[in-house]
Amino acid sequence: MTQVDRRARRRQETIEEILDIAEAIMTEEGVNGLSLAEVARRLGVQPPSLYKYFPSLMAVFDALFKRGQLANLAIMRGAMETAEPGLPSVVAGLTASCTWAMSHQALTQLMWWRPVPSFEPSAEAFAPSIEMVEVQRAALREAVKLGQLGPGAAKEEGVYAVSIFCIGSLTQAMANEPELPWGKGRFSPLFPRLMALLPALYPPPKANTSK
Numbered sequence: 001m002t003q004v005d006r007r008a009r010r011r012q013e014t015i016e017e018i019l020d021i022a023e024a025i026m027t028e029e030g031v032n033g034l035s036l037a038e039v040a041r042r043l044g045v046q047p048p049s050l051y052k053y054f055p056s057l058m059a060v061f062d063a064l065f066k067r068g069q070l071a072n073l074a075i076m077r078g079a080m081e082t083a084e085p086g087l088p089s090v091v092a093g094l095t096a097s098c099t100w101a102m103s104h105q106a107l108t109q110l111m112w113w114r115p116v117p118s119f120e121p122s123a124e125a126f127a128p129s130i131e132m133v134e135v136q137r138a139a140l141r142e143a144v145k146l147g148q149l150g151p152g153a154a155k156e157e158g159v160y161a162v163s164i165f166c167i168g169s170l171t172q173a174m175a176n177e178p179e180l181p182w183g184k185g186r187f188s189p190l191f192p193r194l195m196a197l198l199p200a201l202y203p204p205p206k207a208n209t210s211k
Contacts, residue, residue, distance in 0.1 A: 015053050018043065019067060022060050026106035031115040034060070058119055061110065066125035068107035073128045075100045077135055086143035090136060091195045094166045098191065099182040101170055108174070112167060133159060144204075153202035161201060165194040 021042045026034050036057050040047040054060045079096035080089040101108040109115045111129070140162070141154040152158055172187035173180070182188045 011053070018050065018053055018060070019063055022064055023106055026110070031106055031109050036060070061116060061119045062122050062125045064107060065110055065121045066128065068104065068111045069125065069128035069132070072097055072100055072111070073132045073135070076132060080135065080139060086139065086146040087148045087198065089139045090143065090162065091192065093136065093139065094162065094195070095182070095191070098166060098170050098188065102173065102182040105174055105178060108170070136162060147204045147206060149199060150202040150204050153198065158202060161198070165191065169194065
């Protein structure tokens with residue numbers, strides 16, 4: 001390994017350490033409690049030293065946003081690939097996504113809410129979120145193809161409905177039972193039942209045939 005490679009590796013390791021510290025601060029103090037001064041203090045450096053890695057606090061938020069979106073996308077995609085195609089795949093993916101979200105609540109708030117009004121993710125950071133929606137849309141199309149859902153489920157409205165079921169359940173769980181894992185308590189156990197309503201919202205063609 002050349003000196004340039006070692007330097008690049010050390011730089012990336014420092015970046016990852018900064019992001020780990022930043023996520024810990026957000027978890028302890030709230031997303032808006034993150035500051036470069038506190039990151040620097042925990043890292044054991046002076047605040048100006050951080051500018052070698054991130055030019056601003058918003059750049060740290062952007063990196064955290066991208067990191068969370070990539071992790072969530074990987075978790076969701078992995079669960080969908082091991083499930084039956086169509087609607088079971090959608091349910092498995094979103095269940096895995098919400099399970100991850102409950103164990104990374106600070107990142108989840110940054111990713112799916114607006115706790116920092118002045119923060120707007122860059123196109124690069126937002127790209128995994130767009131990909132996540134496309135993966136869900138493809139699974140919904142497959143559900144339509146398999147006769148599990150009607151054609152409307154593969155349109156924008158179907159994607160929105162799935163998002164409401166998922167994020168609505170997650171919001172209630174995080175707001176009221178943040179200490180419980182996904183699948184426990186009063187709210188998140190309702191998610192599978194909500195997803196079971198999709199065939200009623202978007203009946204497959206056979207449900208519309210005359211007897």
